[in-house]
Amino acid sequence: MNLNLEKINGFSVLTIQDERIDAHNSGELKEYLLQMIEGGDKQIIVQLGHVRFIDSSGLGALLSGNKHIVAKSGRFALANIQKQVLSMFELTRLNRVFEIYADLNEAFSNEG
Amino acid sequence: MNLNLEKINGFSVLTIQDERIDAHNSGELKEYLLQMIEGGDKQIIVQLGHVRFIDSSGLGALLSGNKHIVAKSGRFALANIQKQVLSMFELTRLNRVFEIYADLNEAFSNEG
Amino acid sequence: MCSSFIQVDVVIQTQTKYLDLIGSIGERIAKELDNFTGDRAALAYQLNLVLTEATVNAIKHGCDNAPQNCVRVTIHLQENELNIKVFDHGQGFDLETVPLPDFEHPGESGMGLFLIRSYMDSVTYTRQSDYNVLEIIKHLK
Amino acid sequence: MCSSFIQVDVVIQTQTKYLDLIGSIGERIAKELDNFTGDRAALAYQLNLVLTEATVNAIKHGCDNAPQNCVRVTIHLQENELNIKVFDHGQGFDLETVPLPDFEHPGESGMGLFLIRSYMDSVTYTRQSDYNVLEIIKHLK
Numbered sequence: 100m101n102l103n104l105e106k107i108n109g110f111s112v113l114t115i116q117d118e119r120i121d122a123h124n125s126g127e128l129k130e131y132l133l134q135m136i137e138g139g140d141k142q143i144i145v146q147l148g149h150v151r152f153i154d155s156s157g158l159g160a161l162l163s164g165n166k167h168i169v170a171k172s173g174r175f176a177l178a179n180i181q182k183q184v185l186s187m188f189e190l191t192r193l194n195r196v197f198e199i200y201a202d203l204n205e206a207f208s209n210e211g
Numbered sequence: 212m213n214l215n216l217e218k219i220n221g222f223s224v225l226t227i228q229d230e231r232i233d234a235h236n237s238g239e240l241k242e243y244l245l246q247m248i249e250g251g252d253k254q255i256i257v258q259l260g261h262v263r264f265i266d267s268s269g270l271g272a273l274l275s276g277n278k279h280i281v282a283k284s285g286r287f288a289l290a291n292i293q294k295q296v297l298s299m300f301e302l303t304r305l306n307r308v309f310e311i312y313a314d315l316n317e318a319f320s321n322e323g
Numbered sequence: 324m325c326s327s328f329i330q331v332d333v334v335i336q337t338q339t340k341y342l343d344l345i346g347s348i349g350e351r352i353a354k355e356l357d358n359f360t361g362d363r364a365a366l367a368y369q370l371n372l373v374l375t376e377a378t379v380n381a382i383k384h385g386c387d388n389a390p391q392n393c394v395r396v397t398i399h400l401q402e403n404e405l406n407i408k409v410f411d412h413g414q415g416f417d418l419e420t421v422p423l424p425d426f427e428h429p430g431e432s433g434m435g436l437f438l439i440r441s442y443m444d445s446v447t448y449t450r451q452s453d454y455n456v457l458e459i460i461k462h463l464k
Numbered sequence: 465m466c467s468s469f470i471q472v473d474v475v476i477q478t479q480t481k482y483l484d485l486i487g488s489i490g491e492r493i494a495k496e497l498d499n500f501t502g503d504r505a506a507l508a509y510q511l512n513l514v515l516t517e518a519t520v521n522a523i524k525h526g527c528d529n530a531p532q533n534c535v536r537v538t539i540h541l542q543e544n545e546l547n548i549k550v551f552d553h554g555q556g557f558d559l560e561t562v563p564l565p566d567f568e569h570p571g572e573s574g575m576g577l578f579l580i581r582s583y584m585d586s587v588t589y590t591r592q593s594d595y596n597v598l599e600i601i602k603h604l605k
């Protein structure tokens with residue numbers, strides 16, 4: 100999986116460079132998020148702007164990151180979700196679980 | 212087939228808007244070119260910039276246009292051919308039959 | 324004689340790296356649905372998703388995990404219906420007893436069949452003597 | 465047991481509008497060739513082309529032209545070989561007697577088989593009792 104991690108405004112911004120998250124690479128995403136959290140990252144924004152497709156295991160990987168960071172009183176947010184991908188969050192009602200922002204600036208300027 | 216015809220600098224510039232020319236739509240291209248030529252067009256440039264794929268029937272349609280216009284002492288040129296498409300002209304040696312230009316400007320500035 | 328407009332049968336080795344291929348073929352077939360009047364981009368996504376979810380299940384549960392095992396997927400497009408079948412050689416399961424996801428306490432798994440059922444019109448799972456088949460139907464209007 | 469990494473069998477009605485689908489599937493399979501070290505974009509194009517040319521021939525010559533007739537195409541990917549078969553139910557022809565195109569006086573047709581042979585490693589046409597098959601092999605290195 101092609102991931103890019105930057106520190107911006109005190110946030111750890113993880114940009115997913117792949118167009119597709121499915122059961123083939125979601126395990127890697129999940130592991131990467133867990134290691135970030137174990138390493139001390141408390142404010143994570145996952146940028147999904149490149150992602151055209153996500154399956155249920157991809158949603159599961161994001162959910163896992165969210166749970167672990169919330170357990171440490173941190174923050175987990177998603178940004179730049181494409182239309183069809185967003186409909187997956189809506190159908191599974193995970194849009195009520197995740198903090199979802201239109202873009203990075205909106206995520207930065209929100210208190211959560 | 213999605214075609215766009217413009218008159219520029221005395222040339223009839225036919226832009227093919229489809230990404231693919233194959234036996235399904237090459238008949239239409241051939242007919243269109245014949246009608247242009249019968250209607251009096253004598254300087255035709257076909258812009259292939261959008262075309263990602265051409266099959267042998269597509270090459271045949273362009274060849275038909277070329278033959279008919281040359282028979283009337285007109286000019287027929289191709290412009291903006293993508294790399295993989297160009298390799299088809301090379302393999303069939305049709306690059307020696309057609310006038311081929313990198314872009315419209317090069318086609319305009321050449322005497323043929 | 325063709326009973327369908329398009330029939331695509333795909334057999335892959337039981338490896339998740341081929342999910343993208345199978346999903347992409349489904350997405351590509353959505354372009355051929357001349358008579359479909361709904362949201363074609365949404366349908367393309369849904370077919371990609373449904374094929375991905377169903378194929379993962381067949382890979383995960385459907386066979387002893389030797390990589391030389393294979394999963395077969397068929398996609399048949401008829402005039403008013405798209406029919407998808409995913410075959411497995413595992414123990415099988417009872418589709419009717421699979422619970423809905425717990426939306427109040429969402430888990431990291433257990434959403435696949437829910438998604439398939441949400442987007443498609445009919446889903447059945449049948450055990451035969453030597454294979455099982457998940458059959459998914461989408462009516463096209 | 466899977467004898468191939470990927471097997472795709474496509475059956476379409478004998479209509480040229482499905483050429484794009486068949487070519488696209490070939491192009492998509494080029495992405496899966498892990499061991500191929502050559503120019504992948506070129507190979508993707510060539511598979512699209514070869515499938516298009518072979519399928520057109522089966523549509524044009526391979527059956528009485530009732531639209532409910534069908535053409536079957538199979539694409540099998542093995543470790544070092546890509547195997548394409550296109551089946552038809554026509555009168556058949558003798559592949560060996562098809563002449564090269566006349567490059568000095570190029571014609572509007574007659575380039576399909578030349579292109580297939582140029583890009584692929586082996587091309588054969590076999591008549592069976594109830595069908596004919598054009599078999600195309602590309603060695604992958």
Ligand SMILES: Nc1ncnc2c1ncn2[C@@H]1O[C@H](COP(=O)(O)OP(=O)(O)O)[C@@H](O)[C@H]1O
Pocket residue numbers: 155376380381384385411413414415416421431432433434435436437
């Ligand atoms: N082909 C199959 N063979 C056996 N069991 C299956 C199959 N497909 C699904 N199941 C069972 O149904 C359950 C729910 O599947 P699903 O909704 O896709 O979620 P997940 O696969 O994430 O658990 C699986 O955990 C598994 O027990």
Ligand SMILES: Nc1ncnc2c1ncn2[C@@H]1O[C@H](COP(=O)(O)OP(=O)(O)O)[C@@H](O)[C@H]1O
Pocket residue numbers: 267517521522525526552554555556557562572573574575576577578
């Ligand atoms: N499947 C087929 N059945 C019968 N004849 C065929 C078949 N494929 C090719 N041919 C014959 O071979 C000739 C050359 O084919 P090809 O090189 O593809 O060029 P084209 O189809 O443009 O003529 C065709 O004109 C036809 O006579």
